[in-house]
Structure formats: structure tokens, C-alpha cells
Amino acid sequence: MNAAPTVSWPTDGLSFGGDYSPEQWPREVWDEDVRLMREAGVNLVTVGVFSWGLLERSPGEYTWGWLDDVLDLLHANGIAVDLATPTAAPPSWLLRAHPEVLPVDRDGTRQHPGGRLGWCPDSPVFREHARRIVDAVAERYGKHPAVRLWHVSNELGGGNARCACDASVAAFRVWLRQRYGTIDAVNAAWGTAFWGHTFTDFDEVSLPRGPRNGAPNPGLFLDAERFSSDSLLAHYQLEKAAIEVHSDVPVTTNFMVGAASQVVDYADWAKHVAIPANDHYTIVDDARREQDLAAAADRMRGITAGRRPWLLMEHSTGGPSWQERNRAKEPGEILRNSLAHVARGSDGALFFQWRASTAGAEQFHSAMLPQAGTRTRVWREVTALGRAMQALAPVQGSTVEPARVAIVVDEASGWAMQTGLKPHRALRYARELRAWHRAFFDRQVLTDVVPLDADLDGYDVVVLPTLLIVDDTAAARLAAVVDRGATLVVTYLSGVADEHARIRTGGYPGAFRDVLGAWSEEFTPLQRGERWSLDDGETVTDWAEAVVVEDAEVVLAYTDGPLAGRAAVTRRAAGGGAWYVAAALADDSIQRLVDRIVEERAVPRTVTGPPGLEAVRRVGRDGSAFLSLVNHRADPVTVLASGTDLLDGSGHGPETVVPAGRVRVLREEPVS
């Protein structure tokens, strides 16, 4: 089911705030917290994420007082609460009594206490304890007026995905039995005859385990990933059901959606979440981190089918502490990051966390209120952001203008591509997704990053970056976009395998051979440092194929190397064109292809600006339009756009200048 759009948003206007952990501070600090939250314009905080051990200090005995006080204090100050179930951290007494709930890595090592999510989602013992505490919390606070959103656990899968404990193995066998019926169906699906791994009983099947499993059966591996995702989803649903007994407030859980391969299938999960929420952290060492952010936000919009509001649940005001070198954000970057998420569909911008902790594993993680206090640039930027979020209240409830370009991603392809013996083992799933998204991003052409089962009817251009795993039905749906006149761009490794990760024979990319009018005999990955030239003057690295052209134009061909004279990119003249990109192209090559496609299909640019100018339009139910212009460049940019900047009230038109590093959000009305 797709949740109805009737879900009430937890705040008036956009949500602004972050994780709040009063339990880490003495009572007197709470009053300062609330005072500073009001100063900063905070209207929503997440409470209780790691509080299980404090709420239930022994089994079934609850200590509610401090949390009662926190909720009352926040409510009295007009700050809404996103109340978390505390299951992200089992209490120490539970782990002592039942160490078997701790997850077991695939190499056979059981986690020790001290991390996050130290529990296996398949553990019956843990499920029983989790249900009890969630029930108790929901019963106590289900009607509390401060509580405007429920937050199930925290980043499920971030620590407890892929558990390989005995309980998980048992659950996996049940899952397989339900999916396949007979063990011979499993043998057939996985092709276990290879290496002689034929099973005669479900009880012979295990999850991938052990150091020798660098080369697992691809079908087993893929199903193990699906199972892990399903187990975690089942746990989410267990908690959600326990909450809904006591409360009508919407339920969410925070995803970790990015451009990379994920541990769970969020596109599937999103169907079960009232207000999908996401955590996104930029990577300091990523030279195009603003585009990584945009791709993540476009993917959040993709998994909500663009029609539901979503919420940026966590991002940061500076360095996290889990990267190698956690640098502060550049001046203005906090605002650019937050408003870029809003531009792409988030109805809020929350941070991890409100007040920087002084102890614990993440003691060096940045926060809204830094360790250095309020006399800081970060605090000034946070309060400025709070004012901006208030000024953007009219944007809440509007939706992002429909995109004409879709980029299709699917977890199964990510999982399958990055494991086991591959033609090129160092390729990451995010590579082509990022590369193609960037080319549109730098032309101010909006893309939806959509799941494999998305409705593609509205798109003029559909891009499949390394979509390795496709079943016959999906393959037919994707190919059909050409029949109805759209453009299809298929990159290398797409369609090569079926839903069981079995390779399609007869030439690559199996599922798309016919629609492309071209196919490959062989993969020819390039070695480290190797480059072959194309006739557009650029070079190919990492990936090439021996393409056979049957019914297509050769768009790019090799001018040297063992494939000299053969095609690297082809285009079949059907519908809006069916492109096969059979090589890992340079950014400039991809840009030229995207420019040609955008021009051929007359795909509109939101505005016309230089690379690094981000432009997205949201449209309200009343037809009002909000044009966000985020200038990531070091120089000012002038674009054809008119309206009143909600952030500073200034009027612009027919041209608008966006200063270097700044953001404008124009309510698009002609200026007199």
C-alpha cells in the first residue's frame, strides 16, 4: 500500500530540530536547551532513541519520571516531539542475561556489547523484550500532546543487518521454504550443481558464512540479502503494530538512503512508513558532495513516488566522526545542504544532534549547539537556518515539480554487483548512478531516482545504470518505454542476470539485447591505469565490451586498444532512442550524451545555469511555485528567474543573481 497523503505533518511549516538526549545532561541544562531551541527556531526534536536502559532498569520495571518531565517541558515550550522507541540499544541487563541476541557476523564472530543495534532481528528473545518496551512506551505516551511523530528504533540495519546467527539461519530456512516450496526449486534457482552444492534438505542450507565465502553462490548470496532486509522490515512492522495499539500519531523510521548500495531495500520499506525519513551525511572527501546529496534526496523522492512528503531526519552541521578526517563544513554549507534537501522534497531539516555530547563513541560528532557553545560560527549558522526554515513555511506541503527523467536503481543489483567473483571486482554500484545523475544535475535537469517497480509512464528519458538483476517482467516493462516513445539509456552490466542472479545467455546485456539492437560477445575490463581512446577525444577506463551492432547507430567508437574501431556507445532509432552505453565513460563523454538526449527530447532545464548551480522547483496545491536556487560555486550566478526571495524578502526579475555559496528560494511571481 502507498500511505494516503492525509498524514498530518508533525509541525506547522517545515520541521527544524534534531536528536535531543537530555538523559546525557543534568536537569539544569534542560532549561538552557529549551531556551536555545526557541532562540534557534527549533520546532521538532527526536527524543528517547537510546533510553531503554534508563526507562527499564530491570525487566518490566519502568522509570518514566524523567521522560515525563522532558516531554512536558518541550510541550510547554511549543516544541513537538518525535518519540523514538528505545530499541536501538538493548539494556545491559538484557545482553547479560541473553548474549545470544547479539548479532553474529558472517565470519562467525558474535558482536560484543558496546555498539549500536546489538541485536538480531530474528531473535525470538529479543522480539519479546522489544515488544514489551515498545508497548509500554506507546501506552504511556501514545496520547501525550507533545508527541507528533513516532520514530521506530534507529537506522535499522546499521549494525544488525546480515546477522548469521543460528536463529537467523533457522529463519532463513523458513523464508526459503515460503519462497520456493521445495529444496529442488532452490537448487534450480541457485544453480547449485555448480561446484557440487546440491541440497537434499532445507536444513542443509545456511546463510553465507565463513572466510572462504568470498565466492558464495550468487543466488544464495542475493537471497540472503533479501532475507536480511525482510527480517529487519518485519521488526519495524512489529514495533509499528505495537505502537498503533495505543496511538494514532504517524510512525516513521529513519532510512540511510544514499547514492550507494544499501543494506536494506528501502523502496520496499517505504510502502510501510507513513512519513519516510532519511539520514544523510556528506563525505568531506567527495569533491561533488552536493551532488551526492541531491542524488540521495532524488532517491527519497523516488521511493515515495514523489507524492508524499518526506523528512530529512538527520544530517550534520559539520564533521561526523566516523570518516578519516572529519572536517568542519564550509561557511554557508549548512544552509545549502539543508535547503537542498527541502528543495528536493523534504519538509524539514533535522540534525544529529541538538547538543554535542562530551562522552560516548561519537563525542567528536558535530551538533547544532557545539561543544564550544553559542559564540561560534556553527551556532550563528544554525540560528540563521532556523530563521530560513521559518521563512520557508509556505513551501510545506508543496511537491517537487514532476521530473521528465528517471534513473532506475534497485538494491538487488547493488547487492549482486559488489559481491563474489565478478568480471571487475572493484566496480561499485554507485559509480554509474552518480555519473549519470551528475550530468543532469549540472544542467539543472531534475531526475527522479526510482525503484525498479516505479511507474515510468511520465518520463521522457529512463536511465538504467548497471542494473544487473532484472526479471523478465521488469525487463519487458523497461523495454516498453521505447515503444511508447521514450528514450531508454542502458549502461553496461544491466540486464545481464535474472532475479536469481543467473546470467542470461545469448549475449549481453541479455534482457535488453532486442530493444538496443546491439549486444556484446565479451567483457573486457581495463586494468588499473589503462585508458583506451574514443572518437569523441575522451578515454574509457575500467570497463569495455566487444559490442556487436545489429540495428543501431554507432555513437562512440574506440580509436585504439584491442577494440579499436568497435562501438562503445550505440543508439537504436526506435521510440525516443534506445542507447547502449557499453563502457565506463569519462564525465565529459557522459555530459555530451546527456546534452544530446536533453536536446533531442526537449527536456526542460529548471533554469539555465552553469554547473554547480542547483535549481529545483516545488509547486503548491494552490499553484504557487517555489524555485530554489542553490549556488555551490565560488562566483555569483545570474539566471533568468523572477520572484520574491522568501529568505530575505528581496524581489528579483527578470534576472536573479545568486551570490557565491548562497541560496535563494523564489516565490515565482513577476516583480513589478
Added chain:
Amino acid sequence: MNAAPTVSWPTDGLSFGGDYSPEQWPREVWDEDVRLMREAGVNLVTVGVFSWGLLERSPGEYTWGWLDDVLDLLHANGIAVDLATPTAAPPSWLLRAHPEVLPVDRDGTRQHPGGRLGWCPDSPVFREHARRIVDAVAERYGKHPAVRLWHVSNELGGGNARCACDASVAAFRVWLRQRYGTIDAVNAAWGTAFWGHTFTDFDEVSLPRGPRNGAPNPGLFLDAERFSSDSLLAHYQLEKAAIEVHSDVPVTTNFMVGAASQVVDYADWAKHVAIPANDHYTIVDDARREQDLAAAADRMRGITAGRRPWLLMEHSTGGPSWQERNRAKEPGEILRNSLAHVARGSDGALFFQWRASTAGAEQFHSAMLPQAGTRTRVWREVTALGRAMQALAPVQGSTVEPARVAIVVDEASGWAMQTGLKPHRALRYARELRAWHRAFFDRQVLTDVVPLDADLDGYDVVVLPTLLIVDDTAAARLAAVVDRGATLVVTYLSGVADEHARIRTGGYPGAFRDVLGAWSEEFTPLQRGERWSLDDGETVTDWAEAVVVEDAEVVLAYTDGPLAGRAAVTRRAAGGGAWYVAAALADDSIQRLVDRIVEERAVPRTVTGPPGLEAVRRVGRDGSAFLSLVNHRADPVTVLASGTDLLDGSGHGPETVVPAGRVRVLREEPVS
């Protein structure tokens, strides 16, 4: 024993084919397989390698029908069968019932099911089950007319070497007791007084285990390697004996002989194998991979003492899937690779595998019949190769012309050199072997790569590359070649330790000090990036020594660095010259030394061509000579050679032109 040369070759003419796994495909595909095999000229396929779980679906209950059909079908089509015992993959029910048969790594982790060779060769339980299935298979098919060769298991040691389970530890103690008699003899051999590890009972001894064993006792480590090799050999012999109860067909097992250090001592094993077979895969990223192939083939010839035919059991038509970037072979490379093996003594060329699998761990491994089918370059090259193999039928049964140069390799030295605390821990055993072999290879001078116990009488030049471990007897035999007038080339690290890996005192290289007339006080490995100059204009990297010259000519000396003025290479004027190469020389330095030696000793070149032209002659019992000329270069090569090219029937002489990338096999008869 050396097998008598009376073994009947499994095919008429050279063998051509590959691993065939009909159990991975529906019955209808089998007919296509056989039709295409005939089209390609296939005359030998390996069947049954991973079929245990299909043949014996529960203990002692056999399902023979499908394999009966396969053998009958092949036989009806004139295709011989190399029938494998199916022990490479224990059935799932066996691993479920007896997980203790799975090998245990030295870090203490027991393998999980899902790989290959998931069994410990010291497991009594596994041995019992293995003997039963081998007996059953041999009984059923021992007289089947299709079966022309037995193939014991698969790549023994490739997954189950160095098992450190309790059964292996117990077996190791028995092995030690047999070898040493008393525990004090073990203490003495290993020098356990160091670090206070004196044993008082055999039961205190274990195999090297645990993460702290980066610094094991060198004697213990070396004996553990010997024991592991012996255990695997004992398993081979167990299977061989079970087969021979029912069958007179020759027995083989596929080795993994290359230029690098191996997990088992193939020189020892070869004595027990009727038709030694080898698997060889080129490394895409190796710029001289054709020379790596030649070195491997020369080593196969070395361990069969050059007198017995051997068989290339596996190579590939393109990328395997276990390298980082598995590139397709270059046009013509399949033919060059196959015929280079034949030139160097293989009486056939088989591939892994016939038809590319679509599932399983190696689903991206290349095959004779690619996933893209017969409309492919690979299929065209495979069928061309099949025609070439047929044309080369006269070569079968001939032997390679005797070499005048021997390069001595020994597993003990490889094992000892690459483990534990060493003067230079990053040096690999293959380094000097490859470097010296290359210098002869690039001059078309044939080398035998022979084991330590080889008969050296026929050689004019004997090279010892980093032969670290030598007992007194071997040292005397090696030094004696100088007495009889041959040339001895000893590189650094040779003769430094005895058979228990104890260092010989009195100056390095202990065992060869006298014959060389020079010795070293100290090792002086160079740091990363460091280079010292020699008076031949080249530089030394990685390894240098402080040489004391007593009775020798200084051939090369340092011109800078801490050893400036001291010798890097010396030559004692005795016999044909006794060279000490006390440094890791550049390729050009080695080439000049080899050129000098070849000239001094008048070692004949097979032909005189540029580097990259490979030339080897085989001679039939009737005196007919077959000169293989493999041109690995990008330009044509002209050499003085005459005869009829068996591949295309063309006549040549007195000069023969070998086009770029092509192969000629001349039956050397003057052309009129």
C-alpha cells in the same frame, strides 16, 4: 617410481576439450553440446568433477542413470572421457552430518560449506566416505569404453591445504614421530630453545595456529608445509588405489604448477601420477604472461624429467573470474597459449570449461562455448584451435629437445622464504625464477625448470634462484656441476639454511661459499624506492649484500650507496664458472649476464629471434622435428628456419616469416 613410458595416451593425436558439466543443463542441451563438440574437434572431456551430491543423494544410495547417459552419449560420438572422482565437493548431507570434516584455517576458523574442497585430508570420517564413493564410481565405470583417463578429485590443496584441525594436529604428531623418532630430535631440528619453546612430549606440538603466529618457528613451519603436502598426496594415493581395483585406465590429477610457490610439492607427487596434468591461468595484469606460461610449462617438463608426456588439463579462453579485472584474451592469444603449452611438452590443451555456467560462484568464468553462444570471436577461435590441434596430431608422442640450461626450484625454499621474520619480507620466491627464466626465454634458449633432486648431468648451465633451503647432500651435488665443467649461477639467499631451516654459519650463502669463492658478511635489503647503481649502468633494488671476494672475479660492483666499490656479482673461474649474484638485479643486468654465459658456453639458441619470439623444438621417436614458433610481438618476425607449417600446410625456407601474433609449427624438412 617414475611411471613407465608405456602409458597409453587417452586420445589419438593431441587431446582437445575441457571440463564438461552436463548436470548443470537440461537434457536437450546435451545433444547440442555433443554436436558443437564435434564441430570444434573436441576429443576429450572431463566429466563428474562436482557430481558427488548428485550421484549419492543419501549415504550409499546411488543415482547413476544420468551419468550412464552422458558417458554413452559421448562415447557414441567418439569423444573420450576423463572421468573425475567427485570428491572435490562433499555432498551437503555429509557436511551436515559431519561438519568436523571441514578444514580449519590456521587462524582457527573452520570453513563453512560453500567453497571447494571443503574437507580435511586428515579426517578419518572423510576418508571413509571418499573411499566408498570412489570405489563405487570406479566399479561402475572402470571398464566403460568412454573412460580413457581417471581424474582424481580436483586441484587438491586448492582450498584444503594447511588444515589445522584437531585431526590434522593428531596426524602431524604421527608424521613427526615417524620422521624424528624422539621429541628431543624435534627440539634439536627446530632449535626450540629459542624463545623457550622446548617440547617434552609430542603431544605438546601443534601445527602453526593463531594470529600471533606471524613469527612461527621456521623449522615447525617448514615441517608443517611438508606434512600438509604429504597428507594431500596420501589422499590422492588413497583414491588412486581405490580406482586401480576396478580399472586399468591411467590415473591423473590436475596440478596447479606455476612459477610461484605452490601449496604442495608437485615434484614429489609427479612420481605417483601416470600422466601428470596441469592447470594454468594467465594473469591479465602480467605484462609478460606468455613467459609466465612458458616457465610453468618448463616446470611441468622438469618434474616429469622431460621423458613423460604431460597434459594441460585446464586453461581458459578468456578471463577467469577470480582476478580483480578479468579481461578477455587478445585476438589470437587463445591459440598462442594453447600451442605454447604443446610446444613445451603438453600433448593436449583442455579448458575449464566446455560451456559457460550461468550460475554458481564462477558464473563469469570464460569457456569454450561462451554465454553469448557461437556467434562470437571466442567460438571462432576455439574451433580454429580445434582444427590446429588436429593438424598437430603428428606431434603427439614426440618429446621436447633436451635443454642445456636448468633452473632449480624447490618448494621448501618457497615455503621458507615467504614466511616468518625475514631480512626482506616482501620478496616472493618467484621473483628471481621469473627474472632468470625470462632472460633465456628472450634469447630462444630452452630451460628446464627442475626440482632439487633432478639429474643435472646433461646441463651446461645450472641456475639456483634464491634456493634458500638445501641439505648437505644436495649442496654437494649442486656444487659438483662445476667440477664436471658446467656453469653454476647462485643468486642471493641460496644455501643460507639447511633442511630444518637453520641458518648455516660462517658467512652466506653458507652451502655454496666454497664453490663461489665469495661470501657475504651481512644482508642489506634496500628500502622501498631505493636504488643503488652498478658499474654496468643499471641499478639494484630490494636486495644487496656485503660481499667478501676470496677467489673470484668481480663482475659487477656498486658505484654508490653504502656498498660503493664492493661486489654485487662475482665469478669464480672454475669449471664453466661459478657465479654469485648477490643482488636483485635489473632485467637488463641479468640479460647481459645470461648473454655472456650463453656465449661462453656456446649454448645454442633454438632459433635467433627478437625478444617475444618463442621457439621450441619437439623431436619424435622417428627423428622428425617440430619447430614451434610463437610470435608474441606486434610485428612480424623472420627467422632462419625451414619446413612445412603443419597448421596451414605452407612451405618455408630458408627463412620463415611468422606474422604478428601468429604461430607456426614447422615440420622441419627442407622445402624444395
Added chain:
Amino acid sequence: MNAAPTVSWPTDGLSFGGDYSPEQWPREVWDEDVRLMREAGVNLVTVGVFSWGLLERSPGEYTWGWLDDVLDLLHANGIAVDLATPTAAPPSWLLRAHPEVLPVDRDGTRQHPGGRLGWCPDSPVFREHARRIVDAVAERYGKHPAVRLWHVSNELGGGNARCACDASVAAFRVWLRQRYGTIDAVNAAWGTAFWGHTFTDFDEVSLPRGPRNGAPNPGLFLDAERFSSDSLLAHYQLEKAAIEVHSDVPVTTNFMVGAASQVVDYADWAKHVAIPANDHYTIVDDARREQDLAAAADRMRGITAGRRPWLLMEHSTGGPSWQERNRAKEPGEILRNSLAHVARGSDGALFFQWRASTAGAEQFHSAMLPQAGTRTRVWREVTALGRAMQALAPVQGSTVEPARVAIVVDEASGWAMQTGLKPHRALRYARELRAWHRAFFDRQVLTDVVPLDADLDGYDVVVLPTLLIVDDTAAARLAAVVDRGATLVVTYLSGVADEHARIRTGGYPGAFRDVLGAWSEEFTPLQRGERWSLDDGETVTDWAEAVVVEDAEVVLAYTDGPLAGRAAVTRRAAGGGAWYVAAALADDSIQRLVDRIVEERAVPRTVTGPPGLEAVRRVGRDGSAFLSLVNHRADPVTVLASGTDLLDGSGHGPETVVPAGRVRVLREEPVS
């Protein structure tokens, strides 16, 4: 307690010798050993380190004869013995009977026999056996005239630090209970509310374990390190007490003090060791290894408060074998290394080891008597060193001239800095220590490298390199040096956290904000390869901060990058100046700052020479002064200094020339 200076030195004059392992050699070699020791001038050898298994071949049954003979032989030849308790290597029978004494790594793997120190210091079983053998050895040899020093075990912690076995966990809980009293005090100290790790019972607390503990609670981690150090110290004290029942001879144990972070807190240990001893090995690949050596020696002097003699127990004549490329020392380097230690306070120079072993893990480790024997450069240099040590007899008992500069190091800061989620995870604790020490070293300005609790009254300059962990008391003591007129140099990351590793709020570097008159809002680590420019023309790498200057001069400021115009180094004009170095400076920048400080404070240089000339003065009780001049350069150096060179008797003055690579030790008396 600080040991009284009444400890009698084990030798007349300086000590010279090394580890001696006669048990590795037949009896006839012992006579040659003693003859060659006398030839070399050896007067002290360490005996018995790894002899437990030979002395006690079954529990409680002792075999003393061979050791009796060794001690008698040495004594008869006038060679003193440093007798080791043999606990570094438990006998094999003990490990067989009680495998639970073997340490367990934090990843849960129990060590296997075969390394060193294979026992947990918290094991009651091991303690019982250790006490018995130590008692027996001390009883037998406590009055033996050869024994002049006791050597407890060997490099305690080098293999058995951070044990995480169940016995250690139990002991850790006892340790915590003693330190904190209540579990809530632990919760408060560690801030366990973060990530919900609140404990309700001491039995819920464990040591950091498991692969997910890359992000342990910083307070838990720091206390675990303290506990490990305390456990090892307790073991030392157990052995010491057992010895002192039978012997009045002083007791030592060999530390592993270097410039880097250590596994135990030697500054604390040194208080319990009569003659602190150190093992130091140079790193071949360290371009300034002579300065690393100097820093280690200055730290040994720092932990003995400069008043007690210490002893260089181990160093090497060439490569050890545990580095990647173990190169021989350069000509003269042995002498330079040994005499540099003596110059900085060691009253001797011992080596690992006397005679090179031929077997065992360290068979390629260099020794005084090399494997190549006495016809070697190493032997010539060793005997020359022996003559030098004899010539330097007058130096024994003198003390190093008091330094005016102190560099403060503390293990807690090292432990905390290199673990867990940090702003910059690749920074090593030794980095700034080495960098600042080098700048003084290259100006011949002596520094004491002192522990946090050192008396700082005598110092004009106090440098705190990345002193992350400081409690309030220490912070006040350190700041107070400014009040009394000294100069304080505080680098980045200092004072950031308290004794529980909790971050001090209000701006970095929390504990030193006031004294510095400057503080930072945020850390801004630079990415790999990134460099920002300073107005001194140099660049900053790795670390920068956003400094707020309140009451300080800006000494260096950024000229580009995100901090352009902001301060990198500040100086508050109070006392002798309070410097904040808020960036990872280039060597040249640090040199200029040090030069300015040295000039401002008129800190005397021992002599005035170029970088690479090492100069240190020792002063006898009678006022005699010994000036060591070690020329690490490739050219001769001339300095203003007068006296008689004890090494060759030559007179010098008013200038002294030190030839390239040579050492002079002047008794500073005017030459007529």
C-alpha cells in the same frame, strides 16, 4: 617511591654486553663465547630469559646443572650476570595443561603457543606457576656472586597486553570497583547514557571486545588501557617480591620506551624499578632515526626524573628481523647509536643478542657475534665499541646536565588519541612529540621528555604535544608554569578531554583556554594531499582549527583555504609566553618557532652546530664534565669545545673537529 640513588651499578664502569643464550649451543661453544666476550670487552650479559622449559621440565622438578655451569663460567671470567626470571616463555607442559593461561585478543581469539609472553597477567593459574619458578631461581642464585642484576621476565606487555580473557574481565571488574565504588559512578565517568549503554551492575561491564568495537566508549577504552598496564605492573611486582625474599641484588625489567604510544605506563612503572632499563631499536626506514633514538633516551631520563642511572638493555648491531626490510647499519652507526644512549644517560649499552641464533623466529636478527663470525665488519665495530665503553668508564655515575626544556608526554593521551572515532583518525601520538623534539635536537638544545606528573619547576620552556587527556589538577599545574615566568607551548588537541576522556566544553583546548588567551570553535582536519598556506611561506597539512583570538598575538595566520586570515599559531604575552599551536605545522615552521623561543628565553645550546650534530653533556659528582659530540652528518663538523677525547686520547680546543659519522667524548679540560 623513587628508588634511592644508593643502588650499586652492576659493573665497574659502563656496562657492555647483551643477551646470552648458551642453551641454544653445545657446551664447546660456551668456551669460545667467553673468550670472545673478553676479547670484545663484554662485562655484563643477560642470561636465562627463555629457560623455564629447560629449568623445570616437569612441574616442580628442576634441572639446574647447566645454568650453574654457565654462571660459574661467566663469573670465573669476570663477566657479570643480569639473571632473568624465565617467565617470558611458559613451558610447553604448562600450556598443554592450562591452555586458559594464554591471552585472548580483543577480537576474541585465544593465542596459540609459539610466540612470546603467552600468558595473561590476570590468570591465577599462571601467577601460581610463575611465583614458584621465580622463587626457585631466586633461591638458587640469589647469592651467586655472578649475579649483579635481576631481570624480571622480558618486555612485559609485548605480546600479553590488553588480554581480554574471562580472567581479565573479572579482574577488570574488581579494578573498576576499587576505582569507582559504584556502578553509577562508572556510568557518570564514561557517559554511558550515550548510545544507551547504562550499566546496572559491575558484572555487565566487560573489556572492549569484538570486531564492532572500533567505536568503543572512550572512557571504557581508556580505563581498559590503564587496567592492562596495572595488571602487568602487578605481575612485575609479584616477581620482584619473590626475588627479594632471597636476594639483595637490584631488580630491573626491560621497558620498550620510544617516541610512540606504549602499551604500558612506564612513567608509573619506573617508580618501582631499581635500575630502569630500556630496549630500543631504530627503524631503518626512518630518515631521522638518530633523533627517534634521542627522543626515546630523553624519555627514559624523563621517567627516572634525571637523577637515576638507567641502562640500555637491548639494541641491535644491525637489522632486527621484524621490519619489512631489515638493513644492516651504516658504518659507524653502531658506535653512534650506543654512545648516543650513553650521552643521554644510559650507563651502558647492551644488545640483543650476543651470538646470532641459527634457528627460531628471530634467526635473521643481527647480533654482536654475527652468523658470519669474527671476520666481519660488525665484529670489528663491536670490539671497537667495547674499547670505547672501557675508555668511557669515568662517565659512569655522572648525570646528564639539567635540561631547560621539557616536553610532556602521557600514555593516557596516546591511548585516547589513537582509538575510536576521532576528528582525524590517522594522526599518531608520536607525530608532534617527534616534530618538536627534532627542532630542539637540531639546535643542540637538550630536552627532557617528562611524564605528566613531573616536577616542572626547573624548566624555562614546557611543550605539550597533543596532550589530549588532562585532569583539572594537572591542567592547573601546567598553566602555572606561565605564572612563574616560563614559556608554555600547547599544540592542538591538548587539554581537549578530562581524565575520563570526556570533552571539555566551552571551546578547545578546554583546559588551556584561559592561559592561552585563544580558543577554537571547530576542528578542520585537512584531507589527504591538501595543504593550506601560512604567512611564513610554509604550509599546513592534516590539522587546522578555527581559532578565536582573545588575548594573544597572532604569530602565524593562513593565507588561503577556508581559514584564510585566521590564526594558526598564537602567543599570549604572559610569563615567558603562552603559545597555542593550532595546526600541524611543517618542520620549518616549527624550527622557526623554536628558534624564537630559544632566543627569547636565552636557552643555551650545548654547543652551536649544524643540524645532525648531536651534543649532550654529562656532569660527574666531582664536577667533571663529559661532552658527547655525535656527528650524524656526512661531513665533518667544527664546534667551539675543548677537552680530551676519552675515546682516542686526543686533545682539542678551542675548536673541536668531529669527523663525518664519528663520535667524540670530551672530558672538558682546557688543552695546554
